[in-house]
Amino acid sequence: MEQQRPNRLTGFITLCALVFLFAPLVVVVLFSFHSTNALTPPFEGFSLRWYDEVLSDRTIREALLTSLKIASLTSLATLLCGTAAAYGITRTQARVRGLYASLFVIPIAMPALILGVALRSFYVDRGISLSTTTVVIAHTVFVIPLFYVVAQTALGRIEVAQLEAAADLGAPPWYRFRRVILPEVLPVLLAGAAMAFVISFDEFIVTFFVIGNDSTLPMVIFSRLRRVIDPSINAISSLLLFLNLTIWLIALLYSLRVQRRRRLDQLAQKEDVL
Amino acid sequence: MKKDLQKRASRVSLLVATPPAVLMLIFFFAPIVVIAIFSFQTGENFVIGEPWTTGNYDSALTLGVNRTMAWNSIVTGFLTAGVTVGLGLPIAHWLRFSAGRWATPVLSLVVASMFAGYLVRIYAWRTILGRNGVLNSALESANVIDEPLEFLIFNRTSVIIAELHLALPFAIVILYAAMRPIRPDLLEAADDLGAGPIVQWTKVVLPLMAAPMASAWMFVFIISSSDFVTPQFLGGPRGQLLGTQINRYFREAGAYGKGGALAIVMILFYALLYVGIQLILRKLKLNRVEWG
Numbered sequence: 001m002e003q004q005r006p007n008r009l010t011g012f013i014t015l016c017a018l019v020f021l022f023a024p025l026v027v028v029v030l031f032s033f034h035s036t037n038a039l040t041p042p043f044e045g046f047s048l049r050w051y052d053e054v055l056s057d058r059t060i061r062e063a064l065l066t067s068l069k070i071a072s073l074t075s076l077a078t079l080l081c082g083t084a085a086a087y088g089i090t091r092t093q094a095r096v097r098g099l100y101a102s103l104f105v106i107p108i109a110m111p112a113l114i115l116g117v118a119l120r121s122f123y124v125d126r127g128i129s130l131s132t133t134t135v136v137i138a139h140t141v142f143v144i145p146l147f148y149v150v151a152q153t154a155l156g157r158i159e160v161a162q163l164e165a166a167a168d169l170g171a172p173p174w175y176r177f178r179r180v181i182l183p184e185v186l187p188v189l190l191a192g193a194a195m196a197f198v199i200s201f202d203e204f205i206v207t208f209f210v211i212g213n214d215s216t217l218p219m220v221i222f223s224r225l226r227r228v229i230d231p232s233i234n235a236i237s238s239l240l241l242f243l244n245l246t247i248w249l250i251a252l253l254y255s256l257r258v259q260r261r262r263r264l265d266q267l268a269q270k271e272d273v274l
Numbered sequence: 275m276k277k278d279l280q281k282r283a284s285r286v287s288l289l290v291a292t293p294p295a296v297l298m299l300i301f302f303f304a305p306i307v308v309i310a311i312f313s314f315q316t317g318e319n320f321v322i323g324e325p326w327t328t329g330n331y332d333s334a335l336t337l338g339v340n341r342t343m344a345w346n347s348i349v350t351g352f353l354t355a356g357v358t359v360g361l362g363l364p365i366a367h368w369l370r371f372s373a374g375r376w377a378t379p380v381l382s383l384v385v386a387s388m389f390a391g392y393l394v395r396i397y398a399w400r401t402i403l404g405r406n407g408v409l410n411s412a413l414e415s416a417n418v419i420d421e422p423l424e425f426l427i428f429n430r431t432s433v434i435i436a437e438l439h440l441a442l443p444f445a446i447v448i449l450y451a452a453m454r455p456i457r458p459d460l461l462e463a464a465d466d467l468g469a470g471p472i473v474q475w476t477k478v479v480l481p482l483m484a485a486p487m488a489s490a491w492m493f494v495f496i497i498s499s500s501d502f503v504t505p506q507f508l509g510g511p512r513g514q515l516l517g518t519q520i521n522r523y524f525r526e527a528g529a530y531g532k533g534g535a536l537a538i539v540m541i542l543f544y545a546l547l548y549v550g551i552q553l554i555l556r557k558l559k560l561n562r563v564e565w566g
Binding site for chain 2: 004005006009010011014017020023024025027028031042081082084085087088089091092093096100103104109110111112113118120121122125138140144167173198204208218221222233234237240241244245248
């Protein structure tokens with residue numbers, strides 16, 4: 001066990017930061033249960049009326065479905081393209097390798113605003129009409145670079161010797177990928193896909209520039225923020241928070257389970273050897 | 275035989291990476307080229323075309339409102355990034371060296387706070403800082419003030435507070451990840467040699483953390499200075515950033531040329547800033563500090 005170095009000052013700063021990070025969220029969730037339409041103290045009574053209103057609102061339900069659809073497709077497209085990119089680039093020895101990698105690394109530094117206006121201009125220029133498809137494409141190119149970094153780190157840890165052994169035994173590339181690489185990195189890839197889902201589900205700035213007549217949930221929240229001020233926004237916000245946290249918890253529990261199983265496997269192998 | 279196999283595997287791998295690379299070229303890089311082209315063309319009201327001109331750059335660089343907002347963006351970005359990294363560093367330090375078994379739960383809380391939506395945060399700060407917001411009503415009911423405080427919202431500070439709230443978890447995670455490889459022995463050695471906390475920070479921690487701090491700073495600078503939604507709800511007339519203007523050109527006025535020029539100027543500024551920071555790090559020999 002490493003020795004700890006108690007430090008009151010940095011501990012105090014951390015505590016303040018946690019309060020700063022969570023106080024606003026607590027206020028939002030608390031007043032989503034408010035019985036009146038006031039957003040500030042005093043808290044006059046508990047009620048679920050805002051959840052009721054939000055969940056029975058047709059625009060919100062449609063937007064929720066659109067958002068789920070976009071986030072699912074984005075997550076799937078990111079998983080496929082991002083994995084292909086990270087796998088190909090880690091394995092190749094071609095001279096263009098660095099160039100390929102930069103196609104996925106440079107975009108990380110690009111702000112969402114720039115991608116949004118650039119894609120909008122591109123769609124306009126090419127005469128492509130804006131729709132949920134244009135949003136999925138936008139979200140996918142927005143998230144792939146992040147996914148790429150995560151996946152590439154995991155793929156880089158795989159031992160080349162293992163792959164060479166498989167190749168020597170005559171395993172073709174696809175088989176090697178499926179039986180040697182995939183089991184090793186699948187948890188990381190799925191965590192990346194979950195990350196893509198959550199980012200897409202919450203994405204506003206890029207969406208704002210490339211969406212047509214449909215509306216995603218963040219778009220609805222945005223237009224409500226400009227028009228109405230009542231706890232219905234708190235209710236939508238709280239629902240989003242719970243949904244995101246649930247996805248995160250599932251991903252966390254899954255990866256913990258995989259890690260435990262892997263440890264048990266290793267233990268079993270050791271016993272076999274003995 | 276083996277070499278052949280490797281060569282083939284290398285070629286197959288390149289082939290696998292090609293479709294996603296093409297996707298990025300078409301839908302990420304080509305669009306940037308399109309705005310670069312638009313920025314040299316003329317047009318209003320969602321129409322753009324010839325004649326070619328450099329007028330968009332003239333207006334981007336000289337128009338009063340553009341200059342004001344660009345300056346606001348730079349100041350807001352500098353302050354937000356500075357405060358965020360300044361707070362993130364001691365927090366990462368605490369998590370790494372002092373937290374013990376509290377490190378995992380606290381880090382999980384920090385990560386969980388990332389899941390609060392982007393618009394949700396903006397909304398939360400509006401309900402807290404607003405004229406009839408939580409802070410004002412709390413102060414009024416405690417009889418500290420008679421009239422609501424007007425300076426809490428609709429200025430640069432309220433924008434920076436919301437941006438800090440957005441960026442701090444990212445900065446903590448980046449800095450903590452960078453601090454993990456630093457072994458506590460290093461600080462113990464410093465203890466043994468009689469170095470106090472200030473010397474330990476300036477001679478041990480900061481040199482090792484300079485490069486990741488620069489990355490975190492740049493990251494926060496970019497997301498906060500390019501934001502246009504937070505200023506829209508919290509910035510008031512004096513807290514608007516360059517993004518506000520770019521959004522106006524693209525979505526409201528349909529002036530793709532002028533908007534494109536501003537966007538290109540923004541990208542170039544970020545690129546220059548990045549190169550500048552790297553040069554400074556290299557000059558100070560802090561770009562690649564090794565730990566034992």
